[in-house]
Amino acid sequence: MFSVTVRDHMMIAHSFRGEVFGPAQRLHGATYVVDATFRRATLDADGIVVDIGRATEALHAVMAELNYRNLDDEPTFASENTTTEVLARFVADRLADRARAGDLGDGARELDGLVVTLRESHVAWASYERPL
Amino acid sequence: MFSVTVRDHMMIAHSFRGEVFGPAQRLHGATYVVDATFRRATLDADGIVVDIGRATEALHAVMAELNYRNLDDEPTFASENTTTEVLARFVADRLADRARAGDLGDGARELDGLVVTLRESHVAWASYERPL
Amino acid sequence: MFSVTVRDHMMIAHSFRGEVFGPAQRLHGATYVVDATFRRATLDADGIVVDIGRATEALHAVMAELNYRNLDDEPTFASENTTTEVLARFVADRLADRARAGDLGDGARELDGLVVTLRESHVAWASYERPL
Amino acid sequence: MFSVTVRDHMMIAHSFRGEVFGPAQRLHGATYVVDATFRRATLDADGIVVDIGRATEALHAVMAELNYRNLDDEPTFASENTTTEVLARFVADRLADRARAGDLGDGARELDGLVVTLRESHVAWASYERPL
Amino acid sequence: MFSVTVRDHMMIAHSFRGEVFGPAQRLHGATYVVDATFRRATLDADGIVVDIGRATEALHAVMAELNYRNLDDEPTFASENTTTEVLARFVADRLADRARAGDLGDGARELDGLVVTLRESHVAWASYERPL
Amino acid sequence: MFSVTVRDHMMIAHSFRGEVFGPAQRLHGATYVVDATFRRATLDADGIVVDIGRATEALHAVMAELNYRNLDDEPTFASENTTTEVLARFVADRLADRARAGDLGDGARELDGLVVTLRESHVAWASYERPL
Numbered sequence: 162m163f164s165v166t167v168r169d170h171m172m173i174a175h176s177f178r179g180e181v182f183g184p185a186q187r188l189h190g191a192t193y194v195v196d197a198t199f200r201r202a203t204l205d206a207d208g209i210v211v212d213i214g215r216a217t218e219a220l221h222a223v224m225a226e227l228n229y230r231n232l233d234d235e236p237t238f239a240s241e242n243t244t245t246e247v248l249a250r251f252v253a254d255r256l257a258d259r260a261r262a263g264d265l266g267d268g269a270r271e272l273d274g275l276v277v278t279l280r281e282s283h284v285a286w287a288s289y290e291r292p293l
Numbered sequence: 294m295f296s297v298t299v300r301d302h303m304m305i306a307h308s309f310r311g312e313v314f315g316p317a318q319r320l321h322g323a324t325y326v327v328d329a330t331f332r333r334a335t336l337d338a339d340g341i342v343v344d345i346g347r348a349t350e351a352l353h354a355v356m357a358e359l360n361y362r363n364l365d366d367e368p369t370f371a372s373e374n375t376t377t378e379v380l381a382r383f384v385a386d387r388l389a390d391r392a393r394a395g396d397l398g399d400g401a402r403e404l405d406g407l408v409v410t411l412r413e414s415h416v417a418w419a420s421y422e423r424p425l
Numbered sequence: 426m427f428s429v430t431v432r433d434h435m436m437i438a439h440s441f442r443g444e445v446f447g448p449a450q451r452l453h454g455a456t457y458v459v460d461a462t463f464r465r466a467t468l469d470a471d472g473i474v475v476d477i478g479r480a481t482e483a484l485h486a487v488m489a490e491l492n493y494r495n496l497d498d499e500p501t502f503a504s505e506n507t508t509t510e511v512l513a514r515f516v517a518d519r520l521a522d523r524a525r526a527g528d529l530g531d532g533a534r535e536l537d538g539l540v541v542t543l544r545e546s547h548v549a550w551a552s553y554e555r556p557l
Numbered sequence: 558m559f560s561v562t563v564r565d566h567m568m569i570a571h572s573f574r575g576e577v578f579g580p581a582q583r584l585h586g587a588t589y590v591v592d593a594t595f596r597r598a599t600l601d602a603d604g605i606v607v608d609i610g611r612a613t614e615a616l617h618a619v620m621a622e623l624n625y626r627n628l629d630d631e632p633t634f635a636s637e638n639t640t641t642e643v644l645a646r647f648v649a650d651r652l653a654d655r656a657r658a659g660d661l662g663d664g665a666r667e668l669d670g671l672v673v674t675l676r677e678s679h680v681a682w683a684s685y686e687r688p689l
Numbered sequence: 690m691f692s693v694t695v696r697d698h699m700m701i702a703h704s705f706r707g708e709v710f711g712p713a714q715r716l717h718g719a720t721y722v723v724d725a726t727f728r729r730a731t732l733d734a735d736g737i738v739v740d741i742g743r744a745t746e747a748l749h750a751v752m753a754e755l756n757y758r759n760l761d762d763e764p765t766f767a768s769e770n771t772t773t774e775v776l777a778r779f780v781a782d783r784l785a786d787r788a789r790a791g792d793l794g795d796g797a798r799e800l801d802g803l804v805v806t807l808r809e810s811h812v813a814w815a816s817y818e819r820p821l
Numbered sequence: 822m823f824s825v826t827v828r829d830h831m832m833i834a835h836s837f838r839g840e841v842f843g844p845a846q847r848l849h850g851a852t853y854v855v856d857a858t859f860r861r862a863t864l865d866a867d868g869i870v871v872d873i874g875r876a877t878e879a880l881h882a883v884m885a886e887l888n889y890r891n892l893d894d895e896p897t898f899a900s901e902n903t904t905t906e907v908l909a910r911f912v913a914d915r916l917a918d919r920a921r922a923g924d925l926g927d928g929a930r931e932l933d934g935l936v937v938t939l940r941e942s943h944v945a946w947a948s949y950e951r952p953l
Contacts, residue, residue, distance in 0.1 A: 162685070162686045162687075163642050163645070163646070163683065163684065163685050163686075164683065164684045164686075165641070165642065165681070165682075165683045166681065166682050166683070166684075167680060167681050168547065168679070168680040168681070169680075170546045170547060170548070172449075172453050172454060172455050172545070172546070173453055173454050174438035174439075174452050174453050174454035174495070175438075175454070177339075178339075179338075179339040181339055181341070181344050181398070182339070182344075183346060184492070184493040185436075185493055187493050187494060187495070188438050188494075188495040189436050189437055189438050189454060189492075189493040189494060189495065190436055190437050190438035190439070190453060190454010190455055190456075190495075191436050191454055191455070191456045192454075192455045192456040192457075192545055192546050193456075194546060194547050204640075204642055204643065207573075207575040207577055207578070207638060207640070208637050208638040208639075208640040208642060208643045209577070209638075209640050209642055210642055210683065212577050212578075213641075213681050214579060217680070217681070228448070228453075229448040229449055229451050229453040230451060230452075230453060231438070231451070231452040231453065241340050242339060242340040242341075243340075244336075244339070244340040244341050245297070245345075246295050246297065246336055246340060246341055246342055247336065247340045249295070250295070266577070281436070281456055282434045282436070282456050282458060283300070283432065283434060283458050283943065283944075284299060284300040284301070284349070284434070284943075285297070285298065285299050285300070285345050285349070286297075286298050287295065287296065287297045287298070287342065288295065288296045288298075289294070289295050290294045290295075290296075291294075300943065302942045302943060302944070304845075304849050304850060304851050304941070304942070305849055305850050306834035306835075306848050306849050306850035306891070307834075307850070309603075310603075311603040313603055313605070313608050313662070314603070314608075315610060316888070316889040317832075317889055319889050319890060319891070320834050320890075320891040321832050321833055321834050321850060321888075321889040321890060321891065322832055322833050322834035322835070322849060322850010322851055322852075323832050323850055323851070323852045324850075324851045324852040324853075324941055324942050325852075326942060326943050360844070360849075361844040361845055361847050361849040362847060362848075362849060363834070363847070363848040363849065373604050374603060374604040374605075375604075376600075376603070376604040376605050377561070377609075378559050378561065378600055378604060378605055378606055379600070379604045381559070382559070413832070413852055414830045414832070414852050414854060415564070415811065415812075415828065415830060415854050416563060416564040416565075416613070416811075416830070417561070417562065417563050417564070417609050417613070418561075418562050419559065419560065419561045419562070419606065420559065420560045420562075421558070421559050422558045422559075422560075423558075426949070426950045426951075427906050427909070427910070427947065427948065427949050427950075428947065428948045428950075429905070429906065429945070429946075429947045430945065430946050430947070430948075431944060431945050432943070432944040432945070433944075441735075443735040445735055445737070445740050445794070446735070447742060468904075468906055468907065470839075471837075471838075471839040471841055471842070471902060471904070472901050472902040472903075472904040472906060472907045473841070473902075473904050473906055474906055474947065476841050476842075477905075477945050478843060481944070481945070505736050506735060506736040506737075507736075508732075508735070508736040508737050509693070509741075510691050510693065510732055510736060510737055510738055511732065511736045513691070514691070530841070547679065547680075547696070548679075548695060548696040548697075548745070549693070549694065549695050549696070549741050549745070550693075550694050551691065551692065551693045551694070551738065552691065552692045552694075553690070553691050554690045554691075554692075555690075564811065566810045566811060566812070568713075568717050568718055568719050568809070568810070569717055569718050570702035570703075570716050570717050570718035570759070571702075571718070580756070580757040581700075581757055583757050583758060583759070584702050584758075584759040585700050585701055585702050585718060585756075585757040585758060585759065586700055586701050586702035586703070586717060586718010586719055586720075586759075587700050587718055587719070587720045588718075588719045588720040588721075588809055588810050589720075590810060590811050624712070624717075625712040625713055625715050625717040626715060626716075626717060627702070627715070627716040627717065627718075677700070677720055678698045678700070678720050678722060679696070679698060679722050680698070705867075707867040709867055709869070709872050709926070710867070710872075711874060769868050770867060770868040770869075771868075772864075772867070772868040772869050773825070773873075774823050774825065774864055774868060774869055774870055775864065775868045777823070778823070811828070812827060812828040812829075812877070813825070813826065813827050813828070813873050813877070814825075814826050815823065815824065815825045815826070815870065816823065816824045816826075817822070817823050818822045818823075818824075819822075
């Protein structure tokens with residue numbers, strides 16, 4: 162199995178509902194350093210999983226939907242906490258949509274899966290892995 | 294599949310038995326930067342795999358059993374070398390005990406697995422992965 | 426010249442005033458990974474610049490004043506943008522107050538200077554350096 | 558499942574054939590920071606997956622075949638692009654040959670698999686995973 | 690003293706003249722992860738050393754002059770080895786030109802100095818520091 | 822001013838005398854990731870501060886004096902605590918001796934200074950800077 166990973170980041174505000182979150186129930190924020198991993202069993206004729214340039218642009222486009230925003234105001238997340246886990250799934254699902262739409266090139270339709278990791282600090286991060 | 298990872302560290306002395314270890318048969322030491330990853334197929338009602346605060350506390354409590362110690366004097370490891378691999382399993386097993394005992398919250402009983410990685414330097418590390 | 430550095434982090438929301446900030450004029454947020462460096466020409470009788478444990482606690486106490494907050498609501502910063510540079514100076518000044526008050530131990534009164542670095546992402550950070 | 562990872566690097570020149578590569582069709586170069594992960598279900602009698610010293614030497618020997626070279630001149634790669642993915646597979650296959658030949662010790666014949674990751678920058682990397 | 694640092698990278702081929710370079714006399718290559726630090730005694734009215742967005746663009750523009758190239762073919766470097774040190778000075782001098790030309794904003798004319806660090810691997814890097 | 826930095830590491834056991842050290846008064850250990858920075862105002866005729874290969878070998882030779890040892894047993898440190906600060910000075914002084922002895926090449930006699938940083942974990946490190 163092969164994989165290619167590209168990295169970007171976003172800077173957002175949000176708050177959480179639920180006692181488990183303690184002080185994070187207050188409005189605060191985070192820089193998420195985001196790693197998107199594209200997995201594929203075989204390489205294409207050029208010898209790649211996916212074009213790193215296109216993968217970087219696709220990830221950046223997904224980040225741009227959220228970057229420099231207060232996620233508490235985003236209708237997309239009205240019914241759930243924007244935890245690191247939930248945001249990892251959001252990014253992975255958006256990238257999957259783009260891969261299927263051909264934004265990552267024709268070969269990307271043969272991707273087997275995606276993993277998205279969001280690092281919220283030097284001591285905590287979360288991942289979501291899904292098939293494509 | 295979702296996962297959440299938290300990081301801590303410990304600083305221990307130890308020595309190894311066996312010619313394969315060369316100069317590491319002498320008493321020496323290590324800083325282990327420890328990453329504990331908690332895996333779960335679905336998120337709980339709060340949108341999390343496990344509470345990062347509780348996971349951090351649980352990992353710190355396990356580290357405290359070993360931190361600032363000479364592992365050659367610890368009865369727990371009397372019959373085996375405290376290699377990076379063995380210590381990764383020890384930390385994972387202790388965290389699994391705590392998860393089952395409810396220390397990580399009720400939701401943590403639905404965890405699917407754990408991965409523990411111990412980094413002994415910038416150029417070498419070991420992991421142990423187990424179901425829960 | 427000797428120095429000792431300890432690391433912590435904080436997660437805050439804020440917005441900026443001024444066209445130069447572009448989309449960062451919107452309410453957003455950041456994780457700041459904060460490195461506090463304590464400088465001193467000579468070591469004390471124990472062979473240290475400052476006790477790493479006490480330095481870590483002092484840095485954590487300063488972080489706790491800001492962590493999980495919307496800095497737009499903090500009176501301390503009513504008259505200025507909470508840029509990475511401004512926050513680096515705030516943290517350094519607060520640590521200097523604590524060093525002079527003896528929170529870092531008697532020896533810390535002989536510190537020559539402080540440097541505080543705030544990393545806002547994997548590709549951008551800011552520092553403030555001051556004498557003590 | 559246990560694993561041990563060791564890190565090395567190499568500095569090579571190369572160019573790519575195919576429009577998808579854009580400016581990377583020109584002769585350029587890369588530092589690849591290479592992580593080789595050795596996986597095994599159980600530990601040997603010494604408590605290890607593989608001797609870290611031997612694993613480091615084996616990885617270094619494989620790197621030495623490519624280090625400080627223009628890969629466009631290497632017959633091994635005459636028929637394919639030396640993408641990060643292709644090089645990850647090359648390194649993994651070479652390490653697998655060495656493991657089977659006994660270069661990593663007798664125990665290494667019980668390895669279950671290998672993962673090789675090549676980091677081409679702080680924002681892009683690729684991996685290849687294979688059984689042994 | 691304040692500073693702001695931004696990071697980018699470039700991937701180049703080159704070779705060195707001189708016995709001291711050993712195998713690096715052959716055509717090979719490198720990824721340089723480049724950190725550009727802008728230093729200034731006081732902040733401007735917005736509370737910044739330099740606009741991070743503009744600093745990032747300026748650094749990227751300088752990188753683009755060299756990225757994906759064989760530096761052995763660049764007239765700029767005909768009379769010298771393109772060592773990590775020489776390239777650090779080149780990037781710093783080009784950024785200084787841009788700062789003086791106003792590309793980093795009017796405030797950047799008050800910068801006191803620049804430091805440019807090029808990381809050629811996880812175990813080696815070089816810096817050049819200059820006044821402005 | 823130019824500088825070149827190379828990285829290595831060592832794994833040692835030790836204990837500290839003095840109440841300030843708390844649990845670190847017990848025998849424990851550390852991995853020190855060591856960065857040695859060589860500073861020089863001008864480059865030599867080859868365009869370098871110091872040969873990175875030779876600098877790496879010199880640092881490795883200094884590390885070998887301490888690596889895989891219990892520093893409590895080393896006569897060199899009989900009269901002082903082997904704190905991170907003290908060890909940074911030890912490494913810097915040993916490298917200065919080697920530079921003056923010509924081990925780093927003739928050009929290294931024109932070095933202006935050295936900085937040695939020892940990272941004891943992902944959240945704490947110490948440095949010592951000296952002229953040459």
